[in-house]
Amino acid sequence: MIAGLISACEMQQWNNPYPDEESGKNILYSSFAARPKHLDPAQSYSSNEVQFTAQIYEPPLQYHYLKRPYQLEPLAAEWVPVPIYYDAQGNELDEGAEASLVAKAVYEIKIKPGIHYQPHPAFVRTGTQDEEHFLYHDLNNKQLGDIDVLGDFAQTASRELTAADYVYQIKRLAHPKIHSPIFGLMIEYIDGLFDYSKELGKQLEADDKAWIDLRNHELSGVEIIDRYTYRITLKAKYPQFQYWLAMPFFAPIPWEVDRFYTQPGLTKKNITLDWYPVGTGPYMLTVNNPNRQMILERNPNFRGEAYPSEGEPGDKAAGLLVDAGKTMPFIDKVVFSLEKEGIPYWNKFLQGYYDSSGVASDSFDQAVNISGGGDATLTSEMTGRGIDLLTTVATSTYYGGFNMLDPVVGGYSERARLLRRAIAIALDYEEFISIFNNGRGIPGQGPIPPGIFGHEEAINPYVYESVDGRPQRKSIEAARALLAQAGYPDGVDEKSGEPLLLYYDTAAVGPEAKATLDWWRKQFRKLNLQLVIRSTDYNRFQQKMRDGKAQIFSWGWNADYPDPENFLFLLYGPNKKAELNGENAANYINKEFDALFEDMKNLANGPERASVIKEMIDIARKDGPWLWGFHPKVFSLQHAWLKNTKPADVANNTLKYKRVDPVLRDARRAEWNSPILWPLYLIISLLAIVITPAFIAYKKRQRASALSSASPSRSERGAI
Amino acid sequence: MLAYIIRRLLYAIPILIGVNLITFALFFVVNTPDDVARVHLGDKYLNEEAVANWKAARGYDKPLIYNADASGIDKFQETIFFEKSAKLFAFDFGAADDGRDIGYDIRQRMWPSLAIAIPSLIIGLLINITVAMMLAFFRASYIDIAGVIAGVTLMSISSMFYIIGGQYLISKSLHLVPISGYDEGLSAIKFLVLPIIVGLISGIGSGTRWYRTIFLEEINCDYVRTARAKGLFESVVLFKHVLKNAMIPILTGVVVILPSIFMGSLVTESFFGIPGLGSYVIDAIRAQDFAIVRAMVFLGSVLYIIGLILTDISYTLVDPRVRLG
Structure with a gap:
């Protein structure tokens, strides 16, 4: 039956999940595990969404693909804007002006002329020159009857990108119906954004279904200077703002597109900006069936961009500069298939049906050998297939934390500090990384991961000691001694005579979490401390954290941008989670640290900033609100036919740089997948x-x- | 019969209200509207105002089930329960929490589910009934004993084993079909072969055991003895007389699931990457999308009730003694 059915399909490889006509084509095959929730750049924030949006939308800036540490460079902008600071009297200040003097910071952004949007029905005009109107902006029921997907529109058109489109999108961040995740943050900085939202809210009260033409509502913090120039005014000095200009939140949205998608008839058919993005980038989304497949195809109107000519030392030897100066993108089409389960995903990669893959724990031993020195190499099975291994340390940190509001483990007394230090020594994250992460991680000596300015190479002297120049966790005896000094000799509270009982709050439940939770208990048992696991569901756990009711917990942070501010603010007092709903999950408050943070965030990278960061890290290490955890390493595999791949954790618009060799791929697939009858x-x-x-x-x-x-x-x- | 059907449909209304109420209570015991908002808005940089705005935009800012501030009937109507439930009875499923039209998605996703379920059901029935009939034919022989042992063995193995084993053997090792995925039209066949085979094999043990039991009960009836006394071949006795009389319990099992087969299979669809309604429900539960969960539970209940009514009607077709009144 199988043979009969399959032979009817006339396939070269019976297990090929793609149509035969794609054979030999310049296509990249990838996957996604979960349906992207949002593709509207004002809403999209998740990593599984940005892998699409970053290829479609073009914010003013981007990260250099090859250089490390990450460097911003112009994308749609002519150059990286330099903010001009003014004091309260309107006098211009110099670049290094103290933040307290700065009343406003002005970013003037000039975009490149001649950039055009992808073909889209929203741009189609009709009628005479005097009475021109948009063909699809007022669709009636008859017209809608023939439309099910965006591709059903008979006509498409384009137009040139203008500064007004960037301004329109910034206004959209304040739209009450869009719920942009960065609105709360941006109202702190963009002048007038909060009031703008209120103004739009009032208009919506009258008719919440009507389209609001944002061009008719002025936002004081954003203005159009000319066709290609716009200006953003911030209420304070915020040097990190330039990183936001490299994210899709600040990509352009033309008013025509907003108008087009606001038609109720299209919303009813699920034709929305959240589903069919419109951009100027190298790719456009031509198929969006996230229940099965999403397809990006080359944007025929893309202006072309040159592949970088310089990179890090070693990039040339790695073949990453072979295409220097050539016009991108190289790939015509990218097919993303839905793959929810790890086993089929991994096997399809081995069969050559995905061009690259991550390495899950289940398949780690099949793919990677870890040497005694901790170096990762590929197994012979992988090398035999010509697979390459790429590794990088993620711009992330996973850490254990103490709730500093807790009466036992929190607070700033010496007793509490010593207790926290003892626990930090006992909690063997090297072992955790080895058992649960297959060795993929670097134990944290501070909050900033490698690759970010300010990463502290020196060991944390409260938890580690240097042995032969390498950090070694202090002995458990040292931890016990600290525990005794803290007033808990052998885990017993001197004051009450009762054994010390501690609580680990977590959202991890079920059999999968048992091993991890047992590991946590085991670490505390080394100090004769009893750890009670308070497992609950995700929502309750989050609530507990917001209420400041947890005691010891695990947390993590992925960088928004490659700046130390984006990690150190996790310990900044005014950013505490309890009451203020910030990202400081430990609710750590140290006035000295906070004052240094205020200085640091406004300094440019350099010796002065490095010195301030070191001081801050020393303070945090001494207080020990974190267990310091680890910075995860990301391992990825790629077939020999995939070129120009360099891990770029922060940069997301990376598809345009990649290249495939479809002839080699076809040959390998045929070799690996001949049916066995x-x-x-x-x-x-x-x-x-x-x-x-x-x-x-x-x-x-x-x-x-x-x-x-x-x-x-x-x-x-x-x-x- | 029409009066009977109308009566059964009317009985369905309180059942559906009850199902809806229970779904609502279970969902909101675990997730408050605030939790739902936070899941949709993400954790980073989230403030209370954003949560409040999101809830207001989707009607989650109202009291759950009783509005003490309203007056008259509005005490019940100005609530999340009423607003989210009333339209269901007109089969208006509304929008998911991410804004997508649920009815549209259901119409799109029912076809892949049906593409697996219908062949699995039909081929499975044919195989199970045939094998069960053969076992009944060879009852108490070594063939029967071997069949029973094989059936019990097949029943005892987890469906996950069949899925992973099938993928490993047929797709990974033998390279005969794609390991997962889906396509439209005839191209879907290559993706459906493996899930259907896995579904058939995993169901063959319980199916044949069940039908064999039914057939063996029938075989000892007087009419069978009479048929044999007339000198009919055993195969004629079994396939003509026994099978016909065994149809009522078979129909009980089959017709009741007919309407609900398009609800899809949660595990199979997830493992084989089939974009059906089973994976739609799983995704909605993971995303805490109450609107989809509520719609799918409601739809499942309606289909189950329809299945039961169809079963009753089918009795009258296969057994003239049964009259619906």
Whole structure:
């Protein structure tokens, strides 16, 4: 049956999940595990969304693909804008002006002329020159009857990108119906954004279904200077703002597109900006069926961009500069298939049907060998297939934390500090990384991961000691001594005489979490401390954290942008989670640290900033609100036919740089996937062997007398 | 019969209200409207105002089930429960929490579910009934004993084993079909072969055991003895007389699931990447999208009730003694 069905499909490889006509085409095959929730750049924030939006939308800036540490460079902008600072009297200040003097910071952004949007029905005009209007902006029921997907529109058009489109999008961040995740942050900085939102809210009260033409509502913090220039005014000095200009939140949205998608008839058919993004980038989303497949295809109106000519030392040797100066993008089409489960995903990669893959724990041993020195190499199976391993340390930190509001482990007394230090020593994150992360991680000496300015190479002297120049966790005896100094000798509270009972709050539940939770208990048992696991569901856990009711917890942070401010603000007092709903999950408050943070965030990278950061990290290490955890390493695999891949954790618009060799891919797929038919023949033979005697017995029974059949034996009666 | 059907449909209304109420209570015991908002808005940089705005935009800012501030009937109507439930009875499923039209998505996703469920059901029935009939034919022989042992063995193995084993053997090792995925039209066949085979094999044990039991009960009836006394071949006795009389319990099992087969299979769809309604429900639960969960539970209940009514009607078709009144 299988053979019959499959041969009807006339495939070269029977297990090829893609159409045969794609063979030899310049296509990249990838996957996604969950449906992107938002593709509207004002709303989208998740990593599984940005892998699409970053290829479609073009904010003013981007990160250099090859250089590290990450460097901003112009994308749609002519150059990286330099903010001009003014004091309260309107006098211009110099670049290094103290933040307290700065009353406003002005970013003037000039975009490149000649950039055009992808073809889209929202731009189609009709009528005479005097009475021109948009063909699809007032769709009636008859027109809508023929439309199910965006591709059903007969006509498309484009227009040039203008500064007004960037301004329109910034206004959209304040739209009450859009719920942009960065609105709360941006009202702190963009002048007039909060009031603008209130103004739009009032208009919506009158008619919440009507389209609001944001061009008719002025926002004081954003203005159009000319066709290609716009200006953003911030209420304070905020040097990190330039990083936001490299995110899709600040990409352009033309008013025509907003108008087009606000038609209720289209919303009813799920044709929205959240589903069909419109941009000027190298790719456009031509198929959006996130229940199965999403396809990006080359934007025919893309202006072209040159592949970088310089990178880090070693990039040339790695073949990353072979395409220097060539026009991007190189790939015509990118097919993303929905792959929810790890086993099929991994096997498809091995069969050559995905061009690259992550390495899940289940398949780690099959793919990677870790040497005694901790170096990762590929197994012979992988090297035999020509697979390459790429590793990088993520711009993330996973840490254990103490709630500093807790009366036992929190607070700033010496007793509490010593207790926290003892626990920090006992909690063996090297072991955790080895057991639960297959060695993929670097134990944290501070909050800033490698690759970000201010990363502290020196060991944390409260938890580690230097042995042969390498950090070694202090002994458990040292931890016990600290515990005794804290007033808990052998885990017993001197004051009450009761054993010290601590609580680990977590959203991890079920059998999958058992090993991790047992590990946590085991670490505390080293100090003769009893750890009670308070597991709850995700929502309750988050609530507990917001209420400041947790005691010890695990947390993590992925960088928004490659600046130390984006990690150190996790320990900034005014950013505490309890009451203020900030990102300081430990609710750590140290006035000295906070004052240094205020200075640091406004300094440019350099010796002065490095010195301030070091001071801040020293303070945090001394107080020990965190268990310091680890910075995860990301391992990824790629087939030999995929070129120009360099891990870029912060940069997301990376598809345009990649190149595939479809001829090599086809050859490998054919080699690896020829159907094996002998088991089928074996099964058919076995079935024949089984059926033949059964058939003979059947015929024999048929010939038996009715009488004998009618009187079942005792055993027959019992067979029911 | 029409009066009977109308009566059964009317009985369905309180059942559906009850189901809806229970779904509502279970969902909001675990997730408050604030939790739902936070899941949709994400954790980073989230403030209370954003949560409040999101709830207001989607009607989650109202009291759950009783509005003490309203007057008259509005005490019940100005609530999340009423606003989210009333339209369901007109099969207006409304929008998901991310704004997408649920009815549209259901119409799109029911076809892949059906593409697996219908062949699995039909081929499965044919295989199960045939094998069960053969086992009944060879009752108390070594063939029967071997069949029973094989059936019990197949029943005892987890469906996950069949899925992973099938993917490993047929797709990974033998390279005969794609390991997962889906396509439209005839191209879907290559993706459906494996899930259907896995579904058939995993169901063959319980299916044949069940039908064999039914057939063996029938075999000891008087009419069978009479048929044999007339000198009919055993195969004629079994396939003509026994099968016909065994149809009522078979129909009980089959017709009741007919309407609900398009609800899809949660595990199979997820593992094979089939974009059906089963994975739609799983995704909605993971995303805490109450609007989709509520719509799918309601739809499942309606289909189950329809299935039960169809079963009753089918009795009258296969057994003339049964009259619906």
